[in-house]
Amino acid sequence: MAENVVKIENLVKRYGELIALDHLDLEIKAGEVFGLLGPNGSGKTTTINCLLSLLSYDKGSIEIFGKKMSPTAYDIKKDIGIIMQNVAVFEELTVQENIDYFCGLYITDKAKRKQYVDEAISFAGLEDFRKFFPKKLSGGLLRRLNIACGIAHKPRLIILDEPTVAVDPQSRNKILEGIEELNRNGATIIYTSHYMEEVEQICTRIAIMDKGRKIAEGTKEELKTMIKNTETITVALHELPEKVLDEISALSHIYSADYTDGTLTACCSGGRHNLIRILEILQKNDLHIGKVTTAQPTLNDVFLEITGKALRDKED
Amino acid sequence: MQLFKLFMRILKKKLPLAMVYVVVFMLLCVAFSANGDNEGSFEESKVSVVITDNDNTPESKALTDYIASRQKVVETKIPVKDALFYNQISFSLTINEGYAHRLAGGDTEALFTQEYVHESYGAAYMTSFLDEYVSCIRAAMLSGEDTLTAAGSAASAMDTAAEVEMLSSDAGKLTGLLSGHGFFRYLPYVILSVMMMSLSSVLISINSKEVRYRTNCSSVSPTSYVMQLLGGSVEFMLGVWLLFMVLGAVLEGGFSGRGWLQVLNSFVFSIVATLIAAMISLLLRSAQAVTLISNVVGLAMSFISGVFVPQSIMNSSVLAVGKFMPMYWYTKANEMIVGTEVYHTNEYVQCLLIQAGFAAALAAVTLVIFRLKMKTNEN
C-alpha cells in the first residue's frame, strides 16, 4: 500500500449559511492521478483552496506528505505545484520570465533553475514563444504557460484545478498527455474538472462531489459497477406503436424504455444480446429501422443516477 | 435608451464613491473661499513689520509706537525667516542697542538692522520710511530739542500727507499674486476635478473592452452610443452642479444681481468640464491612468487659465495658450463680473458662447476619435 500524500478528514467549510464542504474525507496515495469530479459549485475548488491553506475552514484536518498543512509549512509547499482555474501570470513578463519568476519562488539555485525552466518550456511546447508576452498568446498556449509556471520546479504533488476550461481539443489533448507524463515521472496528481471525458481518460481514481459532499469514490470501473445501467441502446424510428413499446419494456434486463422525438431509448441492466432482442421485436412489427447506437455507461450516467441530475449544465 | 439606463444603473452603484469626491472637493471649495481676500476701497498699503527692540529706551519705544500707528506691527509664530520668505511679513526690524544714545550724539550709522530674504516693495518702502524718520529727528534736534521731543516732532512732521487723486485706469489693477475672489474663482478647478474623478469610474466600467465589444455588435450605432453616455454624464453633472450651487449660495450668502451671471457662467463651464471628463474616460482604459491624468489636466488647465494665479500677472505668451482652454473664458467672464476687469455685457456673452463652442467641439471630437478607434479595432 502506497503512502498517503494527502489526507483530508472531516473537513467543513461554511460561507455564512451556505455549507460549501460538508464533512469531507479524502485520501490520495502516492503515484495516483486523482480526479475530483463534480458540477460547478460542488465544492471542488473550495477543497483545493483549503488543501493549500489559502482558505480557512471551520472544522477538520488536512495533512500533506504526512505533515499538517499550514500557511507557513514551507517545507510542504516547496513540493506542491499548483495550476489554478484562472490564468495567473504577469501580463508584463514574457513567457520565459514568467516561468523563471514562479520557479524562482521555489528554487534558489540559479543553474538548476535555468535547467528546470528550459525543461518546463519544452514540456509545454512553448519553445517558439519564449519572448512572447501573455497577451499575444492564444487561449491554448496561455493555458500551457499557466501549467508550465506551476510545474517548473518539479513538485511531488501537482494540483490542477480545471486547467482545460476554454481550451481547444488539440491543446486539451496535449495538456492531458503532459499530465500523464508528469505522473509517469513520479508526481502525484490531483485533477479537478467537470469534463468527465478528461477524468475518465487520465484519472486512476475518482471522487464525485456534489453540494460539498463526496458521493462516490473509486476507480472508474468501480464507479460504473455502482449503478444498474450497463448499456444504453437507441434506435431511430419513424413510428413506434404503444403496443410495441410495451413489448420492449417487458423484455428481461431492460428496466426502462422510452420513445420520444422519433428515438427509442432503452436502458439495460446486465443480460446479453439486448440489442438483438430489441431489433427482433422491431422487425417482427415491420418497422423501418434508422440509426442504431449502443453505449457503455459513462461517469455522467453514474452521476445522473446517484444525484438525479446531469453532471454538466445543458449550455456547457 | 438602453445605454442611458445602463449608465444610470452603474452610476447608482458608484454613487457613494462619487459622493466622496464631491464632499472632499466641497471641503476644498470651502477652504479656497476662506482664503479669498477682501479688496476694500482705496487706501494706503501698510507694511507688516516685526520689531525687535534691543535698545529698550523711551526713544526706541517712541519709534515702535510710531511705526505701529503707521504700519502693521505683527508677531509671528513661525520663524521670521519663513515669514519673510512667504511674504507673511515684509520687514524684520531690529532696533540696535545704543539707538537712543547714538542718535543723541548725532551718529546715525547702523541704528537699525534689517534681516531680509528678498528685496521687496514693502522693504523699500520701510527703508525710506526709517530714513525719513531719522532725518526728521535730526532736523528737529537742530532747533535744540532733546531726542525724545524730537521724535515726537518728527512723527507729527511725517504725518503731513500729500493729496491723492484717484484716476480710473483701464489697465486693470494688479490684485497681487495670491488674492482670491471667493467661491466662483476656484470653482472650475473643483468642478473639473470632481467630474473627471467621479465620471471616470462609471464610464470606464461601461466602456470596458468586453462590454464595449458586445455593444458594438448590437444595433446601437456608435453615435448613439457616445451620445447616450454623454447625455447620462450631463445629467449626473446637473446634480453635482446643483449641489455646488447650494454650497455657493451658503458661502456667498445667496446670489443677487451679477451673482446670477456667475451661476450661469459656472453652469456653462460645468457642461464643458463634463465633456472633458467623458472624453478622457472614454478614450483611456486604466483607472489609475485616468486618476493621474485628471490630476494633471485639472491643475494644468487651472494654472494656464489663471484660476490660481491671476491672469493679469501671467506671462502673455502663456495666456495666449490659455485662450485655447475653455477655463480661460470662464475665468475671464468671472473677472469681469467681480470687477477685476471692466464689465461689458456683450463680452460676457461672448465668453459664454466660446465655452459652448468648446462643448460642441469636445462632443464632436469624442465621437470622431471613438469611431476611429473602433475602426482600427485597437484595444
Place this chain on the structure above:
Amino acid sequence: MFFNEFKYNLLATIRNRSFIFWLILFPMVLGTLFKAAFSDVYANDIKFSAIPAAVVAQKDDEAFREVIKAVSTGEDPLLKVTYADKEEAEELLKNGKVYGILTKGESLTLSVGANGIEETILKSFADRYLTQEKLIKDTAEKDPSKIPALIEVMQEETNSLKKIRITDGECDPLITYFFNLLAMVAVCSSVTGLNIVSNNQADQSPLAARKGCSPTPKLISTLAVLGSCWVVSSGCTAFSVSFLAFVLKINFGSRLGLVYLSTMIGGIMGTSMGFMIGSLVRGSEGRRNAAAMLISVGGNFLSGLMIADIKPAIMEKAPIVNALNPSAVVCDSLYYLNLDRDYDRYIGKLITMLAMTVIFTAVGFIFTRRKKYATL
C-alpha cells in the same frame, strides 16, 4: 528568493508603462507650465525695481527737479521718472505705463489709478517731500539762520539701516511651486504601492493565490515587491528633479545632491503610503485609487500647490498638520535646503520622512499579515 521576486516585479512595474508614464509626464507638463507662467512674475511684481511715475512740473522749478533727480538716479533709484504734461501723463497712467502722476503746482499732489504698494511708495515720496518743505518753512519762520544746517541734515545719507541677508538660497517665493510639484510626484508615487497588497494577497487576485502556495515567505515576497516599487518611485522622482534642474534650469541651489536625496526619499515614503492605503482600503481598485488620490490632492492643497498662501497659514495656525502632511514634509525639506545655511531643519524633515516610511510600511505589514482567508 528575495532577489528573484525583486527583479521580476521591477521588470513588471517598469513594463507596465501607463502610470509610470504619467508619473513622469505630469511634473514635466506642470513644471514647464509653471516655468513659463511665472518666469517674469518675480522680477516684475515681487522683487523691488524703480517705480515708473510721471512728473508734471514747471520747467523753472529747479529745487523740485533736483529732488526728483536725486531719487531717480544713483544705485538704487526709487522712481523711474517721465516728465510729461497733464494730458500725456494721464494717458500714460491710463495705459498702465506709470503707477502715478506727481503734479507739482502750489503743492505736490499725486494721482493714481489703483491701490497697491507701488502707489503707496509714490505717496510716501510725496509725503516726505511735503514734510521737508514744511520743516523748512517752519524753520524759516522761527530761525532762518538754521536753514543751511537743516538742508544739510535732510540731504545727508543717514545709513541708519544695516541690511543683513539671512539666506543664500533662491528667494523667489514662486520656487515653492516647484518644491510642491516635486512633493506631488513623491506623494503620487503612492499609486505604485497601491497594488502591492492586491498582488500579494490571495483573496485579491489569482496571481496572489498562486504566490501564496509557494514556499517563499510572505514577508520576504512583500518586502521584495515593495523594494522594487521603491526603486521605481525614487527613479521617477529623481527624473523629475533632473528635468526641473537641467531642462527648465530651476535654481535649486548649490546642494542639488541633497535635493535628489530628499525627493527620492519622498518618493519612497509616498510608495509606502500607497502600500499602507492598499492594505487598509479593501474592495475595488477604484476605492484604493480614490483614497490615494484624495490624500495626495488634499496634502498638496495644504502644502500650497494650488494656492501658495495656504502653506504659511497652515504653518502658523496648524503646525501639527504641516508637520504630518507628507507632501508638506517633502516640500519643507526642499524649502529648508534652499533657505537655510545650516542643515538642522533639513535633517529634521529627512528624519520625519524616514520615520513616516517606517510607520507606513509597518502598518501596511500589520494589516496584510493574515494568511488564510474566509473567502477567495
